[in-house]
Amino acid sequence: MKKILNDPAAVVAQSLLGLAAAHPDLLRVTTDPAVVSRADGPRPGKVAVVSGGGSGHEPLHGGFVGPGMLDAACPGAVFTSPTPDQIQAAVSRVDGGAGVLLLVKNYTGDVLNFETAAELLAADGVDVRTVLIDDDVAVRDSLYTAGRRGVGATVLVEKVVGAAAEAGADLATCERVARAAVAGARSMGIALTAPTVPHVGEPSFTLADDEMEVGIGIHGEPGRRRERLTDADGVVAALLEPVLADLPFAAGDEVLLFTNSMGGTPLLELYLAHGIAEQSLVDKGITVTRRLVGPYVTSLEMQGMSLTLLRLDDELTRLWDAPVRTAALRWGA
Amino acid sequence: MKKILNDPAAVVAQSLLGLAAAHPDLLRVTTDPAVVSRADGPRPGKVAVVSGGGSGHEPLHGGFVGPGMLDAACPGAVFTSPTPDQIQAAVSRVDGGAGVLLLVKNYTGDVLNFETAAELLAADGVDVRTVLIDDDVAVRDSLYTAGRRGVGATVLVEKVVGAAAEAGADLATCERVARAAVAGARSMGIALTAPTVPHVGEPSFTLADDEMEVGIGIHGEPGRRRERLTDADGVVAALLEPVLADLPFAAGDEVLLFTNSMGGTPLLELYLAHGIAEQSLVDKGITVTRRLVGPYVTSLEMQGMSLTLLRLDDELTRLWDAPVRTAALRWGA
Amino acid sequence: MGCDARAVAAAVRAAAAVVTAHRDELVRLDQAIGDGDHGENLKRGFGFVVQALDESTPDTPGAVLKLVATTLISKVGGAAGPLYGTAFLRAATAVGDATELTPELVAKALRAALEGVVARGKAEVGDKTMVDALAPAAEVGSLAAAATAAERGAESTIPLVARKGRASYLGERAIGHQDPGARSTALVLRAFAEAAS
Amino acid sequence: MGCDARAVAAAVRAAAAVVTAHRDELVRLDQAIGDGDHGENLKRGFGFVVQALDESTPDTPGAVLKLVATTLISKVGGAAGPLYGTAFLRAATAVGDATELTPELVAKALRAALEGVVARGKAEVGDKTMVDALAPAAEVGSLAAAATAAERGAESTIPLVARKGRASYLGERAIGHQDPGARSTALVLRAFAEAAS
Ligand SMILES: Nc1ncnc2c1ncn2[C@@H]1O[C@H](COP(=O)(O)OP(=O)(O)O)[C@@H](O)[C@H]1O
Numbered sequence A, B: 001m002k003k004i005l006n007d008p009a010a011v012v013a014q015s016l017l018g019l020a021a022a023h024p025d026l027l028r029v030t031t032d033p034a035v036v037s038r039a040d041g042p043r044p045g046k047v048a049v050v051s052g053g054g055s056g057h058e059p060l061h062g063g064f065v066g067p068g069m070l071d072a073a074c075p076g077a078v079f080t081s082p083t084p085d086q087i088q089a090a091v092s093r094v095d096g097g098a099g100v101l102l103l104v105k106n107y108t109g110d111v112l113n114f115e116t117a118a119e120l121l122a123a124d125g126v127d128v129r130t131v132l133i134d135d136d137v138a139v140r141d142s143l144y145t146a147g148r149r150g151v152g153a154t155v156l157v158e159k160v161v162g163a164a165a166e167a168g169a170d171l172a173t174c175e176r177v178a179r180a181a182v183a184g185a186r187s188m189g190i191a192l193t194a195p196t197v198p199h200v201g202e203p204s205f206t207l208a209d210d211e212m213e214v215g216i217g218i219h220g221e222p223g224r225r226r227e228r229l230t231d232a233d234g235v236v237a238a239l240l241e242p243v244l245a246d247l248p249f250a251a252g253d254e255v256l257l258f259t260n261s262m263g264g265t266p267l268l269e270l271y272l273a274h275g276i277a278e279q280s281l282v283d284k285g286i287t288v289t290r291r292l293v294g295p296y297v298t299s300l301e302m303q304g305m306s307l308t309l310l311r312l313d314d315e316l317t318r319l320w321d322a323p324v325r326t327a328a329l330r331w332g333a
Numbered sequence C, D: 001m002g003c004d005a006r007a008v009a010a011a012v013r014a015a016a017a018v019v020t021a022h023r024d025e026l027v028r029l030d031q032a033i034g035d036g037d038h039g040e041n042l043k044r045g046f047g048f049v050v051q052a053l054d055e056s057t058p059d060t061p062g063a064v065l066k067l068v069a070t071t072l073i074s075k076v077g078g079a080a081g082p083l084y085g086t087a088f089l090r091a092a093t094a095v096g097d098a099t100e101l102t103p104e105l106v107a108k109a110l111r112a113a114l115e116g117v118v119a120r121g122k123a124e125v126g127d128k129t130m131v132d133a134l135a136p137a138a139e140v141g142s143l144a145a146a147a148t149a150a151e152r153g154a155e156s157t158i159p160l161v162a163r164k165g166r167a168s169y170l171g172e173r174a175i176g177h178q179d180p181g182a183r184s185t186a187l188v189l190r191a192f193a194e195a196a197s
């Protein structure tokens, strides 16, 4: 295993110390339990927006804590959802008395732990709502399964909901915005290489030099199928087609196009793929009015990428454009 | 070779198209010759700050074009410095009549091509100055060698000079600021894996699973020596000690600490290393007043990191804090 | 051997030891069809359980089970944390204040554990989860029989397509792999059975 | 064979073919002690040179050499672009308006090329650069002898530590590898010699 690492069991805590050191003006961090919260929180009268999940997806979620986005994040062990105690601690650090919105990626572990935390918080009198994010079209959605995974859309949902909360929206409005963003977002990803989880010490799967995993998640789970690695045009088409077909997106739509690196894919390749994706959308009569390009929802050092489309209306566009000041996403402030 | 790529010979041009698509409000891009320039340039009466170099180091330099930083960048082929024509074209796109400062990483190829361009520009009556960036302490500096390489400090120099130019400083002042930043900056890097150049198709070197290259550059050149991979404490010490000893930095200094990923090292590890580096500096009585953490000066998908220290005074601190609006670095705007 | 709080604590320690010994196996199973953390999650969680028992062992079997439950819930995370935690919590409630566990109470606890896991996770037998190990175990009389039933149940997950948990993302590709949670459930029940014998 | 503009253009095309054929070898040499692009850089550059010659071949040997120079300077980048470009530019100036190259003019052109490279790159013999191939070549009379001298010079770089160019970053680790620019210089001169014979 090639990593810059001390004790694998302490990687999350030690990394959080570095995050805190890097952004003293922005963040407060505790390691037991692991919580990242706004330096200027709690904000009385403001809805608190809290998310979290396994570590290894950085900058998600800790890198999105700050004015205009998340109030707090609770990072679990690598690829392991946080515990209810952690979630409760995160909420108590930022609860401004106007209610709490939990943004949860739809994985069994995340759902169960946030569910428990929400019950305990409600029992303590906190007005808490939960919105599940489930944008991954690689997974069939059905009542009888765990449902679609939450992947790239997470950063988009966190941004628009954070903007609404920052502007003073009440809990019901924040929840409505979150559900609208989730409803309009679809994603799909591929991997060229596997991530290596520190406590495992070897790659999560192996791929031949001419193979790619299509329909990959962000936890080193194998994808839906293994295919021959195609050129960039082929990769973008393999991602874009199922995304477009699922919602479906149609000519005339205005969208945000999010071209995400899984971590190890360099910007040179990512921008190349982004350009192809934009051109494909233009060809289909879909107007890209906003974009995000970079490694934002990652899977450690995995090479690969995902595309997320979010259908925009005026409200979502305005919320996307609103100022944000976090470690990983910042504009207008 | 596992890459999201069409024709390897066209990778730079196709990636630039994606960069342009992603940032239409910010950038203008041409591919023949390859030039990235500010959408709002040229700015009459403003010193134009221009940089460039081989591609494969993204977001350097194109990701740093915009208000408060570079006016234009000229990306060469992967790991190959740009040509004089390209540099001339970049300058002509943004020359506002108040002079042009060329920021050049100290490599023979970059130096020679920028030198030729500068001669041709001067012959055309452009007031052009050149500042070489040479911060890599892994390379012995001597009159009889090519001198130290330009690595991590590049982004810091581009930021402070860009801020000075944006605020209306004249060419002499911009040059002075650039020289001051170069004089106060030192870097060192290590690699855990090698990058793969698209037109080569295989990794630039091979390392055993327990080895690291110490004193690596950003072009897949082998480093000064190969050592057994240590833990994160060991890696940070191996980078920090030669950096501190070189200037030298001393107790009482105020510094900017830049913890840079070479591309493939995930943020989880990078923040961990950053935390260790900050603590080491605290222990030595050096005060870290500003930081930058992320993949900013990269070598394609190479895993590894570098540390850069920049000694700060009031002027450099103020210039660092000034607003910047580029694809990769943005605050206050 | 009487089955008082000390005996239950000893059984839990034995389970912790088994889970730790099988950490890598469970990691490998979870790598094949999940995210590779199940062995590490349970090892970490049971490590905290042993630590909590070292600090003070509660007086009744029910209280021991409850301590296991709250520790797992607060320390493990992932799917296994709440599901294992709920199983132990329901078992604790089922045995009440009894100072010794009778075979009847053990059977009742197993049924309660199953009900808790199903209530939380909504999985049915055949969905390729720990329910495939726990459900047959809850139908038989003794711990020894439960362990054997759980082992068979865990093996029965091998040919299945998963409908719950991470493995469900794989579709047909999950076929041929044993569910890690079912395997760990069988391991824990076998450890309990041996400690009780 | 007379050495007019057409003959010089033919020699340049021959050099382009050789450089292209040896692209991978030059990439490998540059990977060992540089950044792996030398073969690609020269292949790309000479490709544009051939394209320029296809469009129109200038009238004099000097004009052909100047077209090679400006094309390499404007298309190659890296260290090799300006250095090769300067070499051809100085050679072009050295031969002036002559319509045929005499052996004396060839020798003069080689010396001018060397002076240009040294003026730009500040390397001396023994610094492990293309100067190690070009300097001995510039001392002899004929193109054939120059090619042989350049080949020996290129091989002489193998045991050296580099003091210029990227290989200088490697210190002792550059020992045992041939300098790619010296090797390509020998290849180009051999192609010229064969075309002229
Ligand atoms: N809905 C569910 N009902 C019952 N058991 C489940 C459910 N989802 C997952 N599991 C069990 O949890 C196990 C995975 O646990 P673990 O790897 O620790 O958590 P995670 O999947 O969050 O990484 C699976 O092997 C399966 O037995």
Ligand SMILES: Nc1ncnc2c1ncn2[C@@H]1O[C@H](COP(=O)(O)OP(=O)(O)O)[C@@H](O)[C@H]1O
Pocket: B079, B080, B081, B108, B109, B110, D030, D034, D035, D036, D037, D038, D039, D041, D042, D077, D078, D079, D080, D081, D083, D117, D120, D121, D122, D123, D128, D129, D130, D131, D164, D165, D166, D179, D180, D181, D182
């Ligand atoms: N200062 C110099 N003087 C003469 N030749 C040099 C000098 N620096 C580099 N070279 C030559 O350039 C060659 C490398 O060319 P190339 O790989 O195309 O450029 P780069 O080093 O910029 O990648 C070296 O092998 C060496 O022969």
Ligand SMILES: [Mg+2]
Pocket: A054, A079, A080, A081, A109, C035, C037, C078, C079
């Ligand atoms: Mg997990």
Ligand SMILES: [Mg+2]
Pocket: B054, B079, B080, B081, B109, D035, D037, D078, D079
């Ligand atoms: Mg090069």
Ligand SMILES: [Mg+2]
Pocket: C030, C034, C035, C036, C037, C038, C078, C166
């Ligand atoms: Mg798991």
Ligand SMILES: [Mg+2]
Pocket: D030, D034, D035, D036, D037, D038, D078, D166
């Ligand atoms: Mg080279």
